[in-house]
Amino acid sequence: MGNKNISMAVIRRLPKYYRYLGDLLERDIQRISSKELSDIIGFTASQIRQDLNNFGGFGQQGYGYNVDALHNEIEKILGLDKKYNAILIGAGNLGQAITNYTGFKAAGFEIKGLFDANPRMIGLKLRDFEIMDSDNLEEFIEENDIEIAIICIPKNGAQEVTDRIVKAGVTGIWNFAPVDLEVPSHVIVENVNLTESLFTLSYLIKDNR
Amino acid sequence: MGNKNISMAVIRRLPKYYRYLGDLLERDIQRISSKELSDIIGFTASQIRQDLNNFGGFGQQGYGYNVDALHNEIEKILGLDKKYNAILIGAGNLGQAITNYTGFKAAGFEIKGLFDANPRMIGLKLRDFEIMDSDNLEEFIEENDIEIAIICIPKNGAQEVTDRIVKAGVTGIWNFAPVDLEVPSHVIVENVNLTESLFTLSYLIKDNR
């Protein structure tokens, strides 16, 4: 498990490389040097070469990088070629928006079911799914080999639900609840904390005006 | 404008301090040392003291920090006591979820209007708002002293809309479109890039299993 300790700073730049390389592909650009990529992506050429060389020597001296090949390499590095079964917990406004989010396909995440604790939500249809009762979470996770859960419930129930789904076998969580979930070390949590983002914006604006 | 160059690393920890201090307040805890806070928040005590001392000496030797006072200080530092007029552009799934998001009040952001470019959306009611035509963006921004825009439109139109609203007076953007917007230096952009977050999760899971 795991490569030779890639730093989080590097990991968080990978999706950006992937996106910019995708843009270049759309514009039919075949080849790019670290210097040219630097100009459009905003990292230094040196950093780009350092970052990429954590994973392999994808370039060629005197030439640069083949856009398509590098795009493919990063796709593999990010694990976008792998498939994962996922569920979404909390079918409120945000949960519904996330359910309709088109980015899952690219990441190989397939939502297999939606859950909510609110009796008024249970049974409602959203996309191809009937919203299920959170009581049945464990059973569903075990029967459908669910690895990933997307948590879109309020702060309060989040830790309890996390404990249950982790016990049932979930090893990755995309967490939209504004809490730092406690999980065993084999479980990965990626947080999207809208409040923290908004407060950061507030700070920067105040500081700016 | 601006303090003595606070690093982004520090700024992004501030909302977390604020949140944990709020939790302590709810539990009626009056006083906390950097060591105790370290135990619950996960930063080192040393880092906590360093961070806070960028903004002032809020503690007292031999005592620690008064939770309520510190919470208030950080509130001011984050600019949560200030009011900002905002609009939301792109009233699709995500835009609707964001519109209903309760965190704005805490940040002092008041949504004054919703916009969409899709003729089928224009005129529809969402919360207290009738969705307006994006054509009227400039007029509305100028007449209502809008400082902040929340961008929830697809990647493609985002830069064009940004150029228009910045010209009309917007100085802060909460951007949910998966693009790096180009803005003049007086404009602040805070990105929430769901795809980048999801891809990071994908990497970590792949690397983990």
Added chain:
DNA sequence: TAGATTGTTAATCGATTAACAATC
């Protein structure tokens, strides 16, 4: 006062940038 804990300086660690030999 004695004990506790801050504020702050100094030391360490890690990440970014610069430089350049290797090589296509």
Added chain:
DNA sequence: TAGATTGTTAATCGATTAACAATC
């Protein structure tokens, strides 16, 4: 081959951690 650009080592910069005198 000559020119360009990588891969990689070394230098720098910045952020985190440790240490401790100041002080409540």
